[in-house]
Amino acid sequence: MNLMADPQSDTEGRLRHLLTLNGLGRERIVALLDRGAALRDAYRGGTLPPLLAGRTVMNLFFEASTRTRTSFELAAHRLGAFVVNFDIANSSTSKGESLEDTLATLEAMDADAFIVRHKENGTPARFAAHARRAVIVNAGDGNHAHPTQGLLDLLTIRDHKGDVEGLNVTICGDVRHSRVARSDIHGLSALGANEIRLCGPAALLPSATEFPECRIVGSFDEALDGSDVIIMLRLQKERIEGVLGLGEAEYFAAYGLTGERLARAREDAIVMHPGPMNRGVEIADDVADGPRSVILDQVANGIFVRMAVLAELLRV
Amino acid sequence: MNLMADPQSDTEGRLRHLLTLNGLGRERIVALLDRGAALRDAYRGGTLPPLLAGRTVMNLFFEASTRTRTSFELAAHRLGAFVVNFDIANSSTSKGESLEDTLATLEAMDADAFIVRHKENGTPARFAAHARRAVIVNAGDGNHAHPTQGLLDLLTIRDHKGDVEGLNVTICGDVRHSRVARSDIHGLSALGANEIRLCGPAALLPSATEFPECRIVGSFDEALDGSDVIIMLRLQKERIEGVLGLGEAEYFAAYGLTGERLARAREDAIVMHPGPMNRGVEIADDVADGPRSVILDQVANGIFVRMAVLAELLRV
């Protein structure tokens, strides 16, 4: 890997920003997961050290997401950082200031880390290219990447399965528009999943060439056969009618995860969802709330992998 | 009292959530007031202990109220808690997530307490029914209850009158739509007020059967005779014209508290208002700012009763 060309690394090859799991490499991913698990142990044991005391973390959410913003806020705060929720709607950016000037201004106030969400692919990378000293964490950009979601999914899988290596993972739903799916695929591939199966209506699947390492499976039932992990994606409801020309019930009949359908997967398969769920569209109530669901574990792990990312990037 | 049926108590009869003062009982109310007064002494003496250090309190205000939100925020922060102001307008709930899933998600992030305000009666109880570990504090639901307002009113009355027992209390204005009035009535009844008089235009009074313990008095002058405490309610101005068909001056002439009118009450009567006040509609300037007004004491006490509620519910 040419480190010079890697926008996430510094000249010594250390992780400097977290923009994507793509190309991050197995070793670094495992180190982040290990650190997340260690921080979790410390937190639950009441011995979490204030690693980020005196540091300032700024949430720059150009796209609304209270769930992810709150997770980052709690991760940073519980490590001792001060968190500023920068109010984008009322900010200079909305008065025509360039993203670069906004970043430079906030850096001049001694912000140590920026958590960036934006509807356009590449905005966090653009911040990273201009940051002087601060670190950038991508909290979701367009349909490009959501690396901390990928990490929390990997940690959750590891918690339940011991290892990612050799697992069959089905990702079902609107893969085409999903940054969650992309970061999951990159992480699962890096950690040696046996087979990653992508399933959904043709109009919502990625191009055949985007993920040569994955298998596109038309039938959800077929995809589930022998799956160890099932990741259901959130579907924007307006796409069901608008893109697919279907009703919600029709969509659910074809791609909703029901108890009956889940029986096709391995007996110990786990069910994941990044949230927020559309119950009755992507997933049946009894599955979402059932014993195979690890959805709330994902939420809990989100805080710990975000702690790990901040601690790693800020070198503490 | 059948504890099993009491949504506010745990199986051992301890207070688990605070949803309403209705049925809470004299002993528990007095304990909360005593604790509020003790925390006030400690705060003012500079010896308030960080009872909630390491705890996370989340403000879930589905209905805007900066005043009450800020009071809870300061109460929790001054006891050492970390407060997250969950931005409902941008949250998953606004993307169609159920309240139960939002609650479960935030609980999975280790929130210890949720402060809930909602325009619909019963929403805090719905949260309480689904909470796994977290405690729920009702910060106002519909016209149902606003129990911490009730507590702060009781503490303020106790401060000035020594005891609630035996007092004559007049509540004037839009009683029908007022959760403040309901929580006041429940609290005043539990603490043995002599007479609770409800006064206002017929269209804004509750049904004759809702509060058999109260006396409905048509004339404000008559209600004031011998009153020890006068609680003026906030009126939504649009109801004056829309519901009553009156002008503001007409309403004020009939139900506004003036100095002249106040002279009908006991010499040492106190005047209360939950705020924000419509001066010249519910209350005259010279009364609002006069020596009988304890309105700012109410505000100050709000923080201390909220501290007491959080400390009690979180068992610290």
Added chain:
Amino acid sequence: MNLMADPQSDTEGRLRHLLTLNGLGRERIVALLDRGAALRDAYRGGTLPPLLAGRTVMNLFFEASTRTRTSFELAAHRLGAFVVNFDIANSSTSKGESLEDTLATLEAMDADAFIVRHKENGTPARFAAHARRAVIVNAGDGNHAHPTQGLLDLLTIRDHKGDVEGLNVTICGDVRHSRVARSDIHGLSALGANEIRLCGPAALLPSATEFPECRIVGSFDEALDGSDVIIMLRLQKERIEGVLGLGEAEYFAAYGLTGERLARAREDAIVMHPGPMNRGVEIADDVADGPRSVILDQVANGIFVRMAVLAELLRV
């Protein structure tokens, strides 16, 4: 000076609020700058004491400004205060409560300082007139004053020029509508600048009588001759077309600061801008990002002068 008539001072002549630099006097301004510089040293040396521990600072921004709000938030937090960002849009003020009642209510919650921004001249002074115990800091009112911007500009000039005395300072752009320009002029005059030159289209200049101590210069080139400091103001873009009847390129040709034009100033002249910048309107990229630009120093200093103001007003 008649101290009784000075709304910023207490009866012993000590600074009680900061509303304007007008009439503040050289000694007090220098003391604030010295304290800002000392706090900067302490912060950068890791020895900043938590002077405001236990104090509550409330941001009351009736006009949106994330940049200034964040600067105050960081200043207060880094000194140990708890900061409440009062959400004006959802507040009682928007329900018709008077500013005085909002202030009294928040003071009753034991707020120690209010940072006030408002589109109307004089609102911070109105708060100061009604504050019982809390201190008021003007964070910008109408086109009247923005005293902490004035202070940060003075500190930045002093950092680079050693002293303000004897300097030639050009302020260019929409002086008429600028509270920044007014506070700069008051501060520069108090500290003995040699000449303050105001430059801009006639429609955006103040009346000839408002600043007798300044020289109004029609030509930007002429104003720049021999300037030590050039302060470019932000222009609301809609005024270019609406008030001036110009295109952006025409405005830039007449009043934009280019490298070529900058060559007319002294060799060691510094370029300032309060931000957010309209690049290509007020200032060329190569100047904004060039070696004479001290724009990011201004941002950094903003935090330190705000620390100094809070510490001074709160007597710590």
